[in-house]
Amino acid sequence: MRKPTIKDIPKSLNLSPSTGIFKNSKSKIIGAIAFDISNPFFLDFLKGVEDVLFPREYKILLSNVDENIDKEKTYLSWMIGHGVEGILASPVRERNGKSNLRLYQNFYKMGIPIVFYDRMFYSQGQFDHVIVDNQDAIIQALMHLKETGHEKIGIFLSKKGIFTIEERLKGFLKGCKLLNIPVKNEWICEDIYPHEKAIEVLNCLKRKNTLPTAIIATNNNLTKYIVYAAKKNNIKIPEELSLVGFDDSLENELIDPPLTTIKQPILEEGKIAATSLLSRIEDRYARPMNVTLKSQLIKRKSVKNLNL
Incomplete structure (x- = not known):
């Protein structure tokens, strides 16, 4: 069976040529594009979306694209073919x-x-969006590390080109400049995707005896693999390596030591995104809603205070 493409869309939809709006379209279905469903981010995000949509009797058509633009294109076409009233997309x-x-x-x-x-x-700017201030999130982490005496700080970045990752890199460079923290290229570890590559990268830094005193991870999965690699290499956290993770969950309190993390307001992001989409469905010509949320640094025990 041939996969549908954008060329199929006019055949599968009943659109008004003059307005570009669905005729008699009340499917009560919302499409949601997830870039990687294995990322725990989506548990809280979808909970927020469902909190808004369920009372209004909307259903969610979820598609996982695995950071693949071809899958994204196919799923988007399928969603339109199924008559979704709107799409939440990352x-x-x-x-x-x-x-x-x-x-x-x-x-x-x-x-x-x-x-x-x-x-x-x-x-x-024509699109509505709900995002987190990623640059500020990384700068918060840098300020905490600076206050605890760290000057040798690295950052582990996921797939190159992704909006959030590029913004977090910008935040790292901006924060280092503001705080007079030296930047070393060998500690800016980019394009770690699949995330298992974090093990190899940390192993390499250990072998070369070039480990920084602290690392900032830029998503949940990278954080997990850094913790795993540190244990395999007998790198003690935080005695030998301080770690700041990205995204918070209960397991961050349960591991030893409890992990300092950047907590995104994911549940709120889901609620706002769903509310924004419903507003857009009701009024297609309203001004775009652009929302930027702030994250919070949760301080635990994975960062060593070098000033003591």
Whole structure:
């Protein structure tokens, strides 16, 4: 069976050519694009979305794209074919900059409501979006590390090109400049994807005897693999390596030592994204809602105070 493409969309939808809006479209279905369903981020996000949609009798059509723009394109086409009333999307971007931006723009012109969450496209103000201030999140972590005496700080970054990761790198460079923290290229570990590569990267730093005193991880899965690699290499946290993770969960309190993490307001992000999409469905011509939320640094015991 041939996979549907964007060329199939006009055949599978009953659209008004003059308005680009669905005729008699009340499916009560919302499409949700997840970039990687294995990331615990989506548990809280979808809970927030469901809290808003369920009382209004909306159903969620969830698609996991695994950071793959071809899968994203296929699932988006399927969603439109199933008559979704709107789409919540965290758009994928390849290392070379390739994305499905044009597809999203076409949907927008067709009158299909889209709200971006967690990620967005630069210079595309026509779309609603709900994101976190990623630069500020990393700067908060840097300030805590600086206050505890750390000057040798590294950062582990996921797949290159992703909006959140690029923003977190910008925050790292900006924060280091503001706080007079020296930057070393060998401690800016980019494009760690799949996330298992974090094990190899940490092993390499250990072998070369170039470990920084602290590392900031930029997502939940990277944090887990850094903890795993540290244990395998007998690197004691925080005695030999301090660690700040990204995204918080109960397990961060249960591991030894409890993990200092950057906590995103994920549940709230889901609620706001869903509310924004419902508003867009009711009024396609309303001004775009652009929301940027602040994160919180949860201080535990995975950061050693070098000043003591």
